[in-house]
Structure formats: structure tokens, C-alpha cells
Amino acid sequence: MTVRTVLLVAAALISVGLYGALSQQVVVMVMMGLELMLNGLILAVAGLWWFCAPDPSGQVLLLVILAAMTVEMAMGFAVATSLHRIRRSDLTDTAADLSG
Amino acid sequence: MLAHLVFWGLAVVAVLAGVAVFVVNSMARASYSLALSFIAVGLQVLLLQQLYVGVLVILMMVMEMAIMAVYMNMFMGMNPAMMSMNMVHGARHALPVSVGVFLLLAAGALFAPWPSRRGSPPADVTAALGTELMGPKMLTMATVGVVMAATIVSGVVLAAHRTRYDRLGDDLRRPRAADPQPGGVSR
Structure with missing residues (x-):
């Protein structure tokens, strides 16, 4: 277990999540892809913290990532609920106008 | 040695469970696969001595995925049950892009001159x-x-x-x- 192996596993998780976020049609499945990417990010930051600079402020960054995951999930669920209510749909293709 | 074996075992579980999220035939199974991936990563974080964050990841994500499974059974127009589902678009592009990103990140992870540890962890x-x-x-x-x-x-x-x-x-x-x-x- 070195910083390289930890980052390698994190890279695999991020890539699998990226595939899901790019390819899935259902809003919740896209969110799952994003969650998987953040999962990899948690591992990468935890590995970098332990192997490179194990002072407490690094852990604070991990907590911020966890908070970002929570916000992403809560808002994603809320948007998906609203979409389902208004359009009776849960597909990203029917919500293309939300792309901003 | 034992820590290395446990780490690699958890790594295999985390990645395979992550892949299973987009392969299994039911959204309920997909959310529990994601929960399994999070649990494996949470245990790896515990191995890296971050006890609070590791336990937090496991508890938070297990609850979140349980909510997600209920949510999908409530709302999703497609099959939350065990019927086949293939709801992808642009998979032809998504696969090479994600493989390319993996190769790029892996190259960075393996070949970058990572610094040696600065300081020591608190007791x-x-x-x-x-x-x-x-x-x-x-x-x-x-x-x-x-x-x-x-x-x-x-x-x-x-x-x-x-x-x-x-x-x-x-x-x-x-x-x-x-x-x-x-x-x-x-x-």
C-alpha cells in the first residue's frame, strides 16, 4: 500500500463513475456515477493525506468533499422529484433544457 | 503484509461493485452495489488511519443508498424490480473517454514524483x-x-x-x- 497504489484504485473508481455519468439516461443513475467519482476522490485525498502530509487540516478537506456529496445527493433527489412531478419523466434527455 | 492484502481485497471489491452499479439489471441492486463500493472505500480510509472520516463515509453512504433504493422504487418510471434495463445513451463515446481518463490518471499516479511524507500524523x-x-x-x-x-x-x-x-x-x-x-x- 503506497500512495501510487491508492491513487491507482482511486483513478479506477473515478473512471467507472465518469462512464456512468456520461452514459446513463436516468437522472438518478447519473447521480450514482457522480457519487462514484466522489468516492474515488475521497480515497485519493485520504491516501495523499496519509502518505504525503498527515496534518489535521488535510482531513478538513475530506469533510468538505463529504459535504459536497451530501449537497449533490439532496439537490439531485429534489430536482429528480420535481422533474417527475412536472414531466412524468426521469430521463436526462427530457430535461435537456436544464443544461443551462 | 496483512494490511496490504486487506487493502487490495477492498480495492477489488470497491471497483467491481462500482462497475456492477452500471451492469446489474435492477436499480435497487445498483444502489446496493454503490453502497458496497462506499463501504469498501470507507474501510480503506480506516486502513489509512482516518477513523472518524472512514466511519462517517460508511454510515452516511449506507443510509443514503437505503434512501436511494426506496426513492427509486417510489418514483422511477423504469423497472425498479428485476427486469432487464438498458438505459444508456452515447455509450460508444463514454467508454473510450472513461478508459482514456483512467489511463491518464493512472499514468499520473504511477509516474509522478510524489513527495515523501512531511511531518507525522497526530497521536x-x-x-x-x-x-x-x-x-x-x-x-x-x-x-x-x-x-x-x-x-x-x-x-x-x-x-x-x-x-x-x-x-x-x-x-x-x-x-x-x-x-x-x-x-x-x-x-
């Missing part, structure tokens, strides 16, 4: 994190708190079926409430 990592959050990093904690509160409000506004703003307009000055069924006390 009690969790206590040090708490002291940090309640001291020098209080601004981070306060900001996260405000963001969480804003998330709760935004989530309720988006997900609520009919609020007073739907009935009485954005400025709440509509003389008659727009109700699907007339009645009630007039204003």
Missing part, C-alpha cells in the same frame, strides 16, 4: 480533527453549515408538491389562490 487523529475544526478551520465548518441549511431549504422548495408560492404567486399577492379545487376561506 489521536480524530481529536486533532475536532480541534482543527473548532479552531483554525472554524470558517470551513461555518460555511459548510450554511450550505447545508441552504440545501435543506432548496430541496424542500423543489420537491414540495404545492407550496404557498404555487397558490398565491411569487409575491404572495394573488387575490384568489390558484387551487385545483375551489373552496376554502377567501382572502
